Amino acid sequence: MGEHAHSSCITCPRRELTEWRDLEIPELELVDRHKRDKILLPGELLYNQGDPCEGIYCVKDGLIGERNVDIDGRSSLVRLNHPGTTVGYQEFLSRTDYRHSAEVLQECHVCFIGKSVVRQLLAKSPALGERFLHRSLEDAQQLEESLVRVRTTSVKARFLHTLMVMYERFGSYGPTTGHTFELPVSRKDLGALIGIVPETISRTIRSLEQEALVHFDGNRVFIPDLEVVFDEIV
Amino acid sequence: MGEHAHSSCITCPRRELTEWRDLEIPELELVDRHKRDKILLPGELLYNQGDPCEGIYCVKDGLIGERNVDIDGRSSLVRLNHPGTTVGYQEFLSRTDYRHSAEVLQECHVCFIGKSVVRQLLAKSPALGERFLHRSLEDAQQLEESLVRVRTTSVKARFLHTLMVMYERFGSYGPTTGHTFELPVSRKDLGALIGIVPETISRTIRSLEQEALVHFDGNRVFIPDLEVVFDEIV
DNA sequence: CGTCTGGTTGATCTAGATCAACAGGAGTGG
DNA sequence: CCACTCCTGTTGATCTAGATCAACCAGACG
Secondary structure, three states: EEOOOOOHHHOOHHHHHHHHHHHHHHHHHHHHHHHEEEEOOOOEEEEOOOOOEEEEEEEEEEEEEEEEEEOOOOOOEEEOOOOEEEEEEEHHHOOOOOEEEEEEEEEEEEEEEEHHHHHHHHHOOOOHHHHHHHHHHHHHHHHHHHHHHHHOOOOOHHHHHHHHHHHHHHHHHHEOOOEEEOOOOOHHHHHHHOOOOOOHHHHHHHHHHHHOOEEEEEEEEEEEEHHHHEEEEH | OOOOOOOOHHHHOOOHHHHHHHOHHHHHHHHHHHHHEEEOOOOEEEEEOOOOOOOOEEEEEEEHHHHHHHOOOEEEEEEEEEEOOOEEEHHHHHHOOOOOOEEEEEEEEEEEEEHHHHHHHHHHHHHHHHHHHHHHHHHHHHHHHHHHHHHOOOOHHHHHHHHHHHHHHHHHEOOOEEEEEEEOOOOOHHHHOOOOHHHHHHHHHHHHHHHHOOEOOOOOEEEEOHHHHHHHHH
């Protein structure tokens, strides 16, 4: 699993987005010496729910999904990790086993950094700890919002919300195409993300088409009017 | 709102439970000089959703609920804060306005510590920052579990789960009474906590009584057999 | 006494799940 | 090349958990 590749953190274009952005050259060199690059294809796993945490993963390119499967096999997609995201920091910091499986959703270039290296970095750079604190606060806020949303709003609203979030991350506007983006996940996963069954995804899509709120062409999504969609979410 | 009372952090029996447990005497004296004690009755508010965050609250006694109300007035109880909990740390650390209203659910003794004081403490004691990091990680984990649960399990299972959590916090076992605890919240709030409507709480209680899983007498809850309930949750 | 608020119950409605069928690729093997 | 099975997605028919609406009761409180 995972052919090798080589890249340096010092020149990594994603670094400015990550928790590592405050590291100085000597520390970055330390990371460079010890990190392992991996190229992974869709379906491959970074780690499995229950595995001991051996370090953290930095997503350089592609998309990683964190999936939680309960005893009955019901799986739920908890989080999407786009480039610039550090995956597995929670388990690393709280010294627990992985609580999810991390699965590659789109071909990825990730860097693995072993836990002892990260501990050294944390000891040297207080700014790194601070970054992780803020990352954790943001995650908690995010989750809180999702929780409230799932308890109080309809499937349609939640669906539109996720579409807007995805547009924000992956979308673009062109004069001919309008607002559009490529759905980065399967219908099943989209369901697992919103908390519904894939059939309901299909039906919701159909009704959104009828309302002309959103247009789908395969995995391509077109949003004629962002404002109108925003109003639906509230 | 809030008659005065006096107490010292140095002798506070809750301190060992809190993020402040590592503070040295000089720092504790600093807190003592600047904190404000408040005694609050059920229904009173610590702060309102949208208020600017002026500091944090330490719960010495009683119970505080964090409530989130959306634009349509739908309110959802996000978290219960029992004695030893620091309330409002998230907003303080991320320098945002309060995202919830904090309402007294049971008569409280809380201590307010202004943000400038907390910043001084954070600067002096790195251990404090570390404690907050772990608190945030735990909160995130908690929320994640709630999110997965609400998406994948039935009302009955979620209801039983919250009862077990409450038993863990507030419960006791006596040879005559068995496992029992006092419900710390109204049915409405219990609903807001689980994400259902109060009528459904009533119905669920009735069916649990019929199954003899749990017995209710007003706000007193009796659990004949913890194991059986555990099995139901899975 | 009335009025209010919190809780219980019943009757009904509905969003979304479940079950079942089917259509279009994408392999795979002859 | 066709025949086969997988796998993902769409659609239809049906079922059900839980919401909604409405009535009622009991205690609190003026």
